[in-house]
Amino acid sequence: MITVRHSQDRGRADFGWLDSKHSFSFGSYYDPEYMGFSALRVINDDVVQASAGFDTHGHRDMEIISYVLEGTIEHKDSEGNVQTLPAGELQLMSAGSGIYHSEYNGSNSETLRFLQIWIQPNEFGKKPGYQQKDFGQESGLTPIATPNGRAGSLHIKQNAELHQLILEPNSSLKYEIKPGRKLYIHQVKGKLQVSGTRLGEGDGASIESQDFVEFKNEHQTPATALVFDLP
Known part of the structure; x- marks a missing residue:
């Protein structure tokens, strides 16, 4: 079964310095039908104005992924990490x-756009950690985060995998779903068909009780999506 969450149906919070679209309930946006999906709790599409950002604030027992789409993040945290994330990098x-930690737009003239993703862990009270990497723009599926850090991916504390999918024009790819697993697709750029279901930028799709899905790009520009393989 494939259930689509259309981009225009997402929650929204506009604070002037921050314009955020929420795929799931977050902050003042609450929808009991969208409290998360499996271990995936948050996908926020954040646009931050120049020289603005999130002041120092705390988290615990959450795996927090940032994927920079435009601009640069300036990151500082209580573990001593001071990092810059340009467009294309993941943290x-x-x-x-x-x-x-604090997260700021590193430019005094350009906006920052990034996806803020929260995944609930299956290990609690562990020492905090920080990882960062640019995974490039290779066509096909690229593992971004896995439980064992395989193939150079980031090591996530959950039985979940995150892949970057890039499909060139007029191409397709089949993804096998293991028994008992679920998928969530977030369309980042371009348009995609997922087993015949059409997704545009910002759309999401939850997938349950299927053995596989087939991704197709029937358009003239590449399509980019995030594929979450979840327990």
């Missing part, structure tokens, strides 16, 4: 027993 912060 995984394991909050563990507790961490404080």
Whole structure:
């Protein structure tokens, strides 16, 4: 079964310095039908104005992934990490027993756009951790985060995998779903068909009780999506 969450149906919070679209309930946006999906708790599409950002605040026992789409993030945390994330890079912060951090737009003239993703862990109270990597723009499926850090991916504290999918024009790819697993697709750029279901930018699709899905790009520009393989 494939259930689509259309981009225009997402929650929204506009604070002037931040314009955020929420795929799931977050902050003041609450929808009991969209509290998360499996271990996936948050996908926020955040646009941050120049020289603005999130002041120092705390998290614990959450796997927090940031995927920069436009601009640059300036990151600082209580573990001593001071990092810059340009467009295309991904960051995984394991909050563990507790961490404080700030995230700012590193430009004084350009906006920052990034996806903020929260995944609930299956290990609690562990030492906080920080990982960052640029996975490039290779066609096909690229593992971004896995439980064992395989193939150079980020190590996530959950029995979940996150893949970057890039499909060139007029191409397709089949993805096998293991028994008992679920998928969530977030369309980042371009248009995609998922087993005949059409997704546009910002759309999401939850997939349950299927053995496989087939991704197709029948358009003239590449399509980029995030594929979450969840327990």
